[in-house]
Amino acid sequence: MLVQGATPWNPRRLLGRLTQCGFDPRRGSSWQVPTPARGYSAAGTDEGERPRTVTTAVSAPSGFGFASHLFCRECGATSALGASHACAECFGPLEVGYELPPVTRARIEAGPASIWRYASLLPVPQDVAARPNTEPGWTRLARTDQLARELGLRALWLKDERGNPTHSFKDRVVAVALAAAVEMGYKVLACPSTGNLANAVAAAAARAGIRSVVLIPADLEPQKIAATAIYGGAMVPIEGTYDDVNRLASELADDREDWAFVNVNVRPYYAEGSKTIGYEIAEQLGWRLPEQIVVPVASGAQLVKIDKAFRELIELGLVADTKYRVFGAQATGCSPVAAAFRAGYDVVQPVKPATIAKSLAIGNPADGPYVLDVVRRTGGAVADVGDDEVVHAIRMLAATEGIFGETASGVTLGVLRRLLTDGLLDPGAETVIINSGDGLKTLDAAASGGPAGTAAIRPTLEAFEAWESARAA
Numbered sequence: 001m002l003v004q005g006a007t008p009w010n011p012r013r014l015l016g017r018l019t020q021c022g023f024d025p026r027r028g029s030s031w032q033v034p035t036p037a038r039g040y041s042a043a044g045t046d047e048g049e050r051p052r053t054v055t056t057a058v059s060a061p062s063g064f065g066f067a068s069h070l071f072c073r074e075c076g077a078t079s080a081l082g083a084s085h086a087c088a089e090c091f092g093p094l095e096v097g098y099e100l101p102p103v104t105r106a107r108i109e110a111g112p113a114s115i116w117r118y119a120s121l122l123p124v125p126q127d128v129a130a131r132p133n134t135e136p137g138w139t140r141l142a143r144t145d146q147l148a149r150e151l152g153l154r155a156l157w158l159k160d161e162r163g164n165p166t167h168s169f170k171d172r173v174v175a176v177a178l179a180a181a182v183e184m185g186y187k188v189l190a191c192p193s194t195g196n197l198a199n200a201v202a203a204a205a206a207r208a209g210i211r212s213v214v215l216i217p218a219d220l221e222p223q224k225i226a227a228t229a230i231y232g233g234a235m236v237p238i239e240g241t242y243d244d245v246n247r248l249a250s251e252l253a254d255d256r257e258d259w260a261f262v263n264v265n266v267r268p269y270y271a272e273g274s275k276t277i278g279y280e281i282a283e284q285l286g287w288r289l290p291e292q293i294v295v296p297v298a299s300g301a302q303l304v305k306i307d308k309a310f311r312e313l314i315e316l317g318l319v320a321d322t323k324y325r326v327f328g329a330q331a332t333g334c335s336p337v338a339a340a341f342r343a344g345y346d347v348v349q350p351v352k353p354a355t356i357a358k359s360l361a362i363g364n365p366a367d368g369p370y371v372l373d374v375v376r377r378t379g380g381a382v383a384d385v386g387d388d389e390v391v392h393a394i395r396m397l398a399a400t401e402g403i404f405g406e407t408a409s410g411v412t413l414g415v416l417r418r419l420l421t422d423g424l425l426d427p428g429a430e431t432v433i434i435n436s437g438d439g440l441k442t443l444d445a446a447a448s449g450g451p452a453g454t455a456a457i458r459p460t461l462e463a464f465e466a467w468e469s470a471r472a473a
């Protein structure tokens with residue numbers, strides 16, 4: 001049985017995070033450095049330490065399954081499961097901890113072909129699969145040999161998140177948030193979104209028969225706006241960046257008692273949904289971990305949770321404890337985590353985004369410091385590429401593998417190429433990349449500077465041959 005504790009106490013980073021929030025240590029303040037919570041022992045020596053494993057009696061699952069408590073990522077204070085997302089001691093982000101039962105490969109393999117095959121590792125009721133939901137997950141892990149050859153890589157797989165109900169990985173996190181929100185009595189499903197989350201929230205709420213309200217930056221891609229509006233919930237375009245939208249959502253979350261903003265006041269539960277990407281990759285590789293993985297970074301939650309999933313699988317004895325390296329991918333026009341990585345900082349300086357990769361355009365990423373922890377602990381890196389390289393990578397993936405990814409996918413593949421060029425990624429190691437969303441939702445970006453020769457021709461052999469010779473020339 002596995003009981004998860006907190007990441008160990010790290011006052012250095014907490015001070016840095018407060019500085020980022022406007023706290024000036026030189027001016028002083030009445031704010032006190034909190035002591036670690038009673039009952040929490042600072043086992044381990046650094047923030048990258050694994051969750052502690054101890055043996056306990058397993059209690060019967062609650063409406064949150066085998067999740068047993070929340071704990072603060074910064075100071076380790078624990079609290080009861082419920083509708084809180086910030087630590088009462090230090091305002092650090094809260095994380096879900098579990099008292100897991102023994103879990104076997106066979107039991108997981110006998111489960112549904114969706115994220116619910118891992119229900120016992122998520123903070124959800126154990127009958128969750130039987131409730132109306134979008135049944136996301138169990139997307140294919142495609143072996144991409146032609147792309148690998150082009151890149152000079154020995155073995156490359158692509159986790160194709162287009163296979164989800166609204167065509168991005170966001171269906172996973174929303175399904176988990178919805179189940180927890182219903183359990184906590186919330187009546188409305190809401191979010192601030194860079195696009196894909198809005199699609200997923202509107203669809204999941206429609207399926208569950210509850211109201212949805214999504215807030216989006218007004219300049220989102222038209223396909224993402226249309227693909228949200230179709231579900232009939234409330235959609236509110238906001239003048240400003242995603243970070244402005246997010247601030248408004250935080251104020252509303254305080255004001256509207258029965259609204260579950262999935263990535264704000266329900267964030268500890270929501271973020272757990274991304275663990276399922278990591279579980280699936282390991283299971284689909286034949287119950288083992290890849291040697292390298294490249295993950296797109298906006299808030300950073302996906303990357304942090306894939307790492308959490310890998311560590312849980314090791315702790316549970318479901319995979320061998322093999323070394324893996326995690327790499328983060330950002331667009332240069334919104335690369336605060338890559339910049340912090342390069343500079344050797346463990347805090348992230350917010351930026352104003354300017355990139356075609358709008359789904360990744362979060363200038364002040366909530367999980368930025370934890371992304372830095374993960375990549376440094378595993379020997380990875382965070383890097384960025386410009387918009388031209390993003391478009392180039394989208395085309396390369398489509399042309400070599402028949403997979404049309406969105407701009408975030410272009411960022412991920414573009415960064416993989418950059419890491420190879422810079423010698424940071426081992427071409428001989430087995431590598432996985434995440435194709436987190438669908439190119440049909442970012443058509444304009446992919447078409448920019450697009451292929452010529454799309455003018456119509458007359459329906460004659462002569463016209464066709466003329467077109468052929470023009471093309472050859």
Ligand SMILES: Cc1ncc(COP(=O)(O)O)c(C=O)c1O
Nearest residue numbers: 196298299300301302359436437
């Ligand atoms: C397609 C796509 N990929 C990746 C991400 C990054 O996710 P995270 O915020 O968990 O870093 C997003 C976030 O919106 C997204 O829409």
Ligand SMILES: [Zn+2]
Nearest residue numbers: 072075087090
């Ligand atoms: Zn705390």
